[in-house]
Amino acid sequence: xxxxxxxxxxxxxxxxxxxxxxxxxxxxxxxxxxxxxxxxxxxxxxxxxxxxxxxxxxxxxxxxxxxxxxxxxxxxxxxxxxxxxxxxxxxxxxxxxxxxxxxxxxxxxxxxxxxxxxxxxxxxxxxxxxxxxxxxxxxxxxxxxxxxxx
Numbered sequence: 001x002x003x004x005x006x007x008x009x010x011x012x013x014x015x016x017x018x019x020x021x022x023x024x025x026x027x028x029x030x031x032x033x034x035x036x037x038x039x040x041x042x043x044x045x046x047x048x049x050x051x052x053x054x055x056x057x058x059x060x061x062x063x064x065x066x067x068x069x070x071x072x073x074x075x076x077x078x079x080x081x082x083x084x085x086x087x088x089x090x091x092x093x094x095x096x097x098x099x100x101x102x103x104x105x106x107x108x109x110x111x112x113x114x115x116x117x118x119x120x121x122x123x124x125x126x127x128x129x130x131x132x133x134x135x136x137x138x139x140x141x142x143x144x145x146x147x148x149x150x
Contacts, residue, residue, distance in 0.1 A: 024070035026143025032104065032135070033073070040078055040099040045071035047137045048111040054124065056109070057084045064144050066109050071141040083107055083126055095126045106134030 035041040044056055046066040053065040056072070058081055064072040078101040084094035095107055105128065112123035129137070 024067055024142035024144045025147070026145045028140050028142050029071055029138050032138070034104060035075060035102060038078070038101045040076050040101060040103050040105065042074040042076065042081075042083075042097075042099075042105045042107060043071055043134060043138060044074060044083070044107050044109070045134070045138055045141055046109040046111075047141060048109075050111055054109055055086055056126075057086070058082070066144060069141050070144045071138060072144050078103075085109065085124060085126060093125055095128050097128060104131075106131060106138075108134070108137070 032043070033041065044064065044066060046054065047069060050068050053067045055065050056063055058074065058076065063074055066072065076099065078099045080096065080098050082094055082096045086093065097105060097107075099105065108127050108129040110125055110127050
């Protein structure tokens with residue numbers, strides 16, 4: 001099959017399944033808000049395409065489920081935190097960060113779309129995103145509400 005027909009087929013499949021994809025219904029992010037006094041804010045986000053909801057944990061506690069083009073604003077205390085995909089993650093599915101009060105951090109759920117296009121299982125991981133990258137990717141992403149992933 002030539003590349004044009006493959007691309008057309010893939011696009012058609014995406015259009016068909018896009019109605020089945022969980023989506024965030026909260027308001028789009030318009031500005032980054034800092035933390036309350038003595039706290040830390042972590043913006044967790046997913047800017048890639050996916051047809052799944054990904055469970056994100058902080059120190060073994062479920063904090064949100066990220067879906068396509070979504071973000072979640074997590075306020076926490078300073079100190080060491082481990083963020084992971086799923087409750088029992090592989091080492092590449094987690095990020096360990098030491099937070100100081102008053103900081104803003106960004107953690108991205110990254111999906112290797114080439115593995116998906118090639119028919120392999122999702123290759124996903126969490127990465128601590130630099131501020132300049134996150135500030136470019138976050139605008140327009142929608143807040144995940146609890147009802148979005150039920």
